[in-house]
Amino acid sequence: MTVSKRRQPSLAQLRAFAAVAEHLHFRDAAAAIGMSQPALSGAVSALEESLGVTLLERTTRKVLLSPAGERLAVRAKAVLAEVGALMEEAEAVRAPFTGVLRLGVIPTVAPYLLPTVLRLVHDRYPQLDLQVHEEQTASLVDGLTTGRLDLLLLAVPLGVPSIAELPLFDEDFVLVTPLGHSLGGREGIPREELRALNLLLLDEGHCLRDQALDICREAGREDAPVTTTAAGLSTLVQLVAGGLGCTLLPRTALKVEATRSSQLLTGYFAEPAPTRRIALAMRAGAARAAEYEELAAALRDALRPLPVSVCQSVK
Numbered sequence: 001m002t003v004s005k006r007r008q009p010s011l012a013q014l015r016a017f018a019a020v021a022e023h024l025h026f027r028d029a030a031a032a033i034g035m036s037q038p039a040l041s042g043a044v045s046a047l048e049e050s051l052g053v054t055l056l057e058r059t060t061r062k063v064l065l066s067p068a069g070e071r072l073a074v075r076a077k078a079v080l081a082e083v084g085a086l087m088e089e090a091e092a093v094r095a096p097f098t099g100v101l102r103l104g105v106i107p108t109v110a111p112y113l114l115p116t117v118l119r120l121v122h123d124r125y126p127q128l129d130l131q132v133h134e135e136q137t138a139s140l141v142d143g144l145t146t147g148r149l150d151l152l153l154l155a156v157p158l159g160v161p162s163i164a165e166l167p168l169f170d171e172d173f174v175l176v177t178p179l180g181h182s183l184g185g186r187e188g189i190p191r192e193e194l195r196a197l198n199l200l201l202l203d204e205g206h207c208l209r210d211q212a213l214d215i216c217r218e219a220g221r222e223d224a225p226v227t228t229t230a231a232g233l234s235t236l237v238q239l240v241a242g243g244l245g246c247t248l249l250p251r252t253a254l255k256v257e258a259t260r261s262s263q264l265l266t267g268y269f270a271e272p273a274p275t276r277r278i279a280l281a282m283r284a285g286a287a288r289a290a291e292y293e294e295l296a297a298a299l300r301d302a303l304r305p306l307p308v309s310v311c312q313s314v315k
Contacts (some may be wrong), residue, residue, distance in 0.1 A: 009050045011083060014076045016043035017055060021073035024063050077146060084147035089287035096291050097125040104133045104140040104149040108208045108233060109278060112252040113153065113303070120302045125295075137207045144283060151292055152281040155207050164289075166280040166296040169308035171251045173215065173274045175267035176258055178243045184265030191219040191269060198245035200236055203229045208276075212248045215274040233257050240264060250276060251307040277311075 019029035020040070030040040048055050055069035065073060091099045105114065114132065121130050133140075133149060137158075143149035145162060156165045177184040183193060194216050202209040209229075228244055230236040234257060236247050241261035249257060258264050280299070282292045300310045 006052060007050050009047050010043075011080070013043045013047035013050070014080055016040045017047050017069075018073065018076045018080055020044055020056065020063060021065055021069065021076070024065075026063060081145075081147045085287065088147075088150070091288075095127075096288075096294075098127040100129045100131060100150075102131045102133065102148070102150045104135055104143055104152045104154070106137055106140065106154040106207060107134055108202070108206065108250065108253065109153055109155070110134045111233075112250075112256060113278070116302050116306070117153070117299065120298055124298060136205045138205065141281075144281065150282070150286075150288070151295075154278070154281060155211065155276050156279040156281065157277075158281060162284050163281050164284045164286075166282070166293060167311040168278050168280060168296060168299055169303055169306075169310045170275045170277050171306075171308040172269070173212075173248045173250055173276065174254060175246055175269065176237060176240050176249050176254075177246045177265050177267060178240055179263050179265060181246065181265060183246070183267045186267045188270040189267050191215070191274065194219040195221045200228050200230065200239050200245040200247045202233070202236060203231050208233075208248075208250070211276050215248065218274070234260065237261065237264060248274075254307075278308075279311075 015033055016029070016035065016039075019033045019035075020026060023029040023032060026037050026041055030037040033040070035043070044056065051072070053068040053072070054066050055072060057064040057066050057069075103117075110132075118130070121128055133143070135143070137154055140149065140152050140154060141158060141160060141163065144152055145160070156167070158165065175183060175189060183189055183197075199212065199216065201212055228239060230239060233249065233253055237249070237257045237260055239245070240247050241263040243263075254266065258266055280292060280296045282289060286292065304310055
């Protein structure tokens with residue numbers, strides 16, 4: 001058997017190449033992994049020399065993956081993910097609820113649930129170094145599957161086979177209207193009323209936007225009721241207060257957002273009201289799965305005072 005005498009690539013070289021493969025830009029890739037641009041370029045060149053293949057096609061304007069680079073980028077990411085899993089498992093073996101836990105949270109959950117999450121972690125798991133990352137769903141899912149994040153707090157279902165979901169609670173949507181609106185302050189609003197409303201939504205990329213559109217379709221509305229959008233719920237309710245239309249808010253956001261203006265009213269849908277489910281999400285087979293399940297159970301108890309329907313523990 002012939003044994004290759006080529007030097008094996010280092011993890012630093014693989015990280016550099018994976019970053020360039022993702023960003024297709026040396027400056028952005030270097031910033032993403034905290035490496036200087038010359039060091040990153042040198043690491044990729046050293047990797048090409050070690051492997052004996054050209055990974056990148058460099059021009060003055062852009063960086064492209066070579067055919068070999070496209071194939072090996074997948075392998076490099078897989079190797080880095082496995083190394084991350086090795087470190088995670090070693091950390092879990094040392095002691096539960098210690099070390100770093102990188103939690104990803106969607107923007108329509110973070111302001112309303114993080115106070116409860118942070119208080120719980122501070123009181124019950126003081127040795128846990130919780131690091132919070134607020135991002136949209138697609139970015140969070142990518143971060144979890146690539147090992148950049150450990151755990152997510154977001155709306156489900158995700159429909160990703162490699163991700164396991166730990167349901168926390170279901171919450172109703174309510175209708176927020178400007179003063180004087182015919183549906184403002186009403187109880188038992190039929191969903192069919194959504195067919196004729198000028199509905200304001202979040203920008204593309206927010207899962208709450210997709211959920212609102214799904215609710216409209218279920219109510220029999222075929223067109224996309226979007227004339228004005230906003231980057232966050234705070235802006236959205238200010239647009240409603242200004243009389244530009246109505247919007248749907250999850251109940252956990254109501255106390256914070258609907259009190260920002262005296263020009264708002266809240267309407268409640270007839271049962272069964274439209275809902276969304278919030279859960280923790282982890283990689284299937286995660287080394288710290290038992291910790292995450294315990295954290296989910298503790299969160300369910302801590303969230304009971306909120307206007308939600310807490311899920312039963314899943315065994």
